[in-house]
Structures are given as structure tokens and as C-alpha cells.
Amino acid sequence: MTTFIVLxxxxxxxxxxxxxxxxxxxxxxxxxxxxxxxxxxxxxxxxDSELGIAEVTRRMNxxxxxxxxxxxxxxxxxxxxxxxxxxxANPLPQAVQAKPQAVAVYFFARARPDFSWVEHYxxxxxxxxxxxxxxxxxxxxxxxxxLPAIIEKKSGTVTARNWNTLRGLxxxxxxxxxxxx
Numbered sequence: 001m002t003t004f005i006v007l008x009x010x011x012x013x014x015x016x017x018x019x020x021x022x023x024x025x026x027x028x029x030x031x032x033x034x035x036x037x038x039x040x041x042x043x044x045x046x047x048d049s050e051l052g053i054a055e056v057t058r059r060m061n062x063x064x065x066x067x068x069x070x071x072x073x074x075x076x077x078x079x080x081x082x083x084x085x086x087x088x089a090n091p092l093p094q095a096v097q098a099k100p101q102a103v104a105v106y107f108f109a110r111a112r113p114d115f116s117w118v119e120h121y122x123x124x125x126x127x128x129x130x131x132x133x134x135x136x137x138x139x140x141x142x143x144x145x146x147l148p149a150i151i152e153k154k155s156g157t158v159t160a161r162n163w164n165t166l167r168g169l170x171x172x173x174x175x176x177x178x179x180x181x
Contacts, residue, residue, distance in 0.1 A: 001034060001048040003080040003173045006060050007107050008043030009159035010073050016041065019067040027063050035176070039169055043073075044161070046080075046173050053077055076107045076159050080173035087170045091128035095137035100163035104142065106134040109157040117154045123147055 021038040024045065028036040033056075034048040049056055060075035078086075086105065090096055095103050115129050125147050126137040134155070138145055152158050161169070 001050055003176050004047050004049060004053065004056050005078050005080060005083050005169050005173055006045040006047060006056075007076045007078070007159050007161065008045075008064065008069075008073055009076065009109075009157065011041075011043030015043075015069055015073060019064070019069055023067055024063070027067055028060070031059060031063055033059075037172070039172060040165065042161075042165070043159075044165065044169055046169065046176060048176070053079060074109050074157055074159070076109050076157075078107065080170070080176070083166065083170040084174060086130060086133055087166055089130050091130050091135050092126060092137050095126065096163050100167070102138045102142075103163040104136045104138060104160045105163065105166050106136065106151055106155075106158050106160045108132060108155060110155075113155040113158075115155060117150075121147075121150070 021041055021043075025036045025038055028045065028047060032049075036045055036047045038045050047056075051059070057075060057077040060077060064073050064075055065071070092103055111132065113132060115134070118127050118129060118134070121127060123145065124139050125145060126139070127147075128135045134151060136147065138147075142148065148160070
């Protein structure tokens, strides 16, 4: 069994009226996935499966659609190992230490997102490329930044989580993998 972390895009109060986290867990369990566990109410799930990442992604997207959400609520899936590597890389250690809630990690649906624009970006934020992810230190509130819209426009379908959420998901997934060993 492999432990996967599923991140749903565009989840919030409006989507909770359509699909609760409890409904999502139940549907995922009924679809044959083991140990579905949601983490905070923003579309994060840890689940175990013998399937490969592409098939887990496909099936998670089917489940979300069956529960009434739209294609904009894309499921982006990573293995626990991928998340551990991302957390360990920590490309912005000072920002993570000072204000982890203001450091965003961007997860892309595409296997190879286009990051060619990053070196020319002249905003106040600090951006680091870590594999197929962007890690951003927002020096001003995210709500006042134009960067999230630019990221999606230039690099494709994406969802973001702050560093605290990344750490929490990764810690829970790693503990699960240790129990299985």
C-alpha cells in the first residue's frame, strides 16, 4: 500500500454545502480506498491504495464529480514520499520559521508546469521552484497579491496550501507509513 495525499482545488464554504468532508471520506472508502482521513476542512485527504498515482488521481476526480462538485474542483495527488521531500527541501527556511502561514506551496495538476515566467516576475513575493512545485513567501497578505492569478494563468491548474498545512499533512502521512512498516 502507498499513502497518498489528495488536495482538492477550490474548496470552501460554497462547496461544503454540496459535499462535506464526511461525505467525501465515505465515498472514497466505498470506492475501495483504505483509511481515508481528511485534514482540516479545505479539501485535504490522506488515503492508502495499491493503485498508482495516475489511477488514484483519475478515481478521486470521478468521486468528486459524482458527489456534485464541478471539474474546477480538481483533485491533485501526491505520494507521502513526494510530500516528505518537499517539506525537507524547505527552500525558504527563514520565512517558514518566521511566518509559516504566509508561505504557500503550489501543487499543479500538470506533470510539468511551465515556470519560465518566474525569473521575470517582479512582484514583492519571493518565489522558489522546488521540483514541480512553487513555494512562495507572501510578504503582504495573499489577498492583496496578484500572484495567485498569475500562477494559474501561466503554469496551469493549481491548488495551494500554506506551510503549516503541508507540515501537518506530511506528518500524518509519515506516521501512517511508519505504522504499516
